[in-house]
Amino acid sequence: MNSSMTILEEETMDAFIADKDCMVLFYKKICPHCKVLSTVLVKCKEAAPKLFYAGVDSEAQPALMERFGVERVPTLLAFKDGQLRAKKTGLMNPRETMDFFSKA
Amino acid sequence: MSDKRYDIAIVGGGVAGMTAAIYASRANLSVCLLEREVCGGLANWTYVIENYPSYPSINGLELMMKIKEHVLANTVDVVEVDEVVGMELEGPLKRITTSESAYEAKAVVLCTGREPVRLSLPVEWENIHYCSVCDGAAYKDKDVLVVGGGNSAFDESLYLVGLGVRSITIIEALDACIAHQKTQQLARETGRISVMASTKLASLKPFGKSAEVALVNTKTSESTTKMVNGVFVFIGQKPNTKILSDVVELDGNGYIVASADMETNIDGVYAAGDVVSKRYRQITTAMADGTIAALSAEKYLRRQ
Numbered sequence: 123m124n125s126s127m128t129i130l131e132e133e134t135m136d137a138f139i140a141d142k143d144c145m146v147l148f149y150k151k152i153c154p155h156c157k158v159l160s161t162v163l164v165k166c167k168e169a170a171p172k173l174f175y176a177g178v179d180s181e182a183q184p185a186l187m188e189r190f191g192v193e194r195v196p197t198l199l200a201f202k203d204g205q206l207r208a209k210k211t212g213l214m215n216p217r218e219t220m221d222f223f224s225k226a
Numbered sequence: 227m228s229d230k231r232y233d234i235a236i237v238g239g240g241v242a243g244m245t246a247a248i249y250a251s252r253a254n255l256s257v258c259l260l261e262r263e264v265c266g267g268l269a270n271w272t273y274v275i276e277n278y279p280s281y282p283s284i285n286g287l288e289l290m291m292k293i294k295e296h297v298l299a300n301t302v303d304v305v306e307v308d309e310v311v312g313m314e315l316e317g318p319l320k321r322i323t324t325s326e327s328a329y330e331a332k333a334v335v336l337c338t339g340r341e342p343v344r345l346s347l348p349v350e351w352e353n354i355h356y357c358s359v360c361d362g363a364a365y366k367d368k369d370v371l372v373v374g375g376g377n378s379a380f381d382e383s384l385y386l387v388g389l390g391v392r393s394i395t396i397i398e399a400l401d402a403c404i405a406h407q408k409t410q411q412l413a414r415e416t417g418r419i420s421v422m423a424s425t426k427l428a429s430l431k432p433f434g435k436s437a438e439v440a441l442v443n444t445k446t447s448e449s450t451t452k453m454v455n456g457v458f459v460f461i462g463q464k465p466n467t468k469i470l471s472d473v474v475e476l477d478g479n480g481y482i483v484a485s486a487d488m489e490t491n492i493d494g495v496y497a498a499g500d501v502v503s504k505r506y507r508q509i510t511t512a513m514a515d516g517t518i519a520a521l522s523a524e525k526y527l528r529r530q
Contacts, residue, residue, distance in 0.1 A: 150359065150360070150363075152273075152285050152287050152288070152359055153287075153357070153359050153360045154263075154264070154266065154270035154271055154287055154357065154359070154360070155357065155360050156360070157264045157266075157270070157287065158263045158264050158307065161263075161264050161306050161307045162307050165307055180363070181363075193363075193364040194360065194361050194363070194364050195360055195361075195363075196360070215307065215309075215325075216307065
């Protein structure tokens, strides 16, 4: 995805979401919509620097896909205090993404 | 909102726009490239490209990212995920408004490309898709319908077979599919793809995660029904000119009318790529358009 994104694996997922509010993007490397949403997250980060975000390569992490019930990409998960609060599949623009997170 | 000023503003970051950006930047002009999603355009959606000289076979998104790297190696301000919402192109200084900012430029190259035609059915179903790479994995061991018989439909169907989709039915409204014969042959050899020509999708009734589709033979009017888990649609593209309809001259199908030098009917405004009214739309022809548009714009600016 983009170079500044933290890439999570099964072993690192829980530690990452445990103590922070964050968005996690499930993506596929050759998926154009994933590329768009990844770029949207960069803009969200510029607008809200305290926001944490990370990515999960759906092809490399089937166990995480199953655990969080993700069937398609891109799917964005919003975590607050380590809890999954919301999940959305498909494209969003920066404003919609921030709304999605704030309402989660 | 303060305007950012450039010599050339390029609207659309597909291969035509990116090529124009490289040429304009190398002509020592200040350039911005405005893209509503990410650079690459429709080529991003092509799983395999096999007619781009120098790469016998390459993924579309991968090729476009290589071209974007080339753009960024030049002095080009690339703005992604920002949609153009207004344009004032008459006069010596053009003004472009996006959802986040505003830009002024002495010349503009319009490379807004095309977008997939959506399925026209009076029903919403979340399992109707336009990208097998994005959505195909959910259909392993399931049955899908593919609408369209062109190269995209067959290429994407072959990709779905690779994902483990159990069966694929391709329907084409014309009497024969127009995809390359070699690709059609490959599809038939999988044993999992069946093709129905002269067939239209008449209706779709969703039942949760599956749906009953009614397929009608356009010659005999005979109707058959089928249960599928998903529908993938590849029925061609239409020009992205909605915002341009009152701005530049379009042909009867909504494509921009441009001269051999890629000039539109407005001084200092050029067009390139799939959005131009022409016969052939390939990556290579889009690159040629982008090259010519940038060189013409540079010549125009030298005259000012």
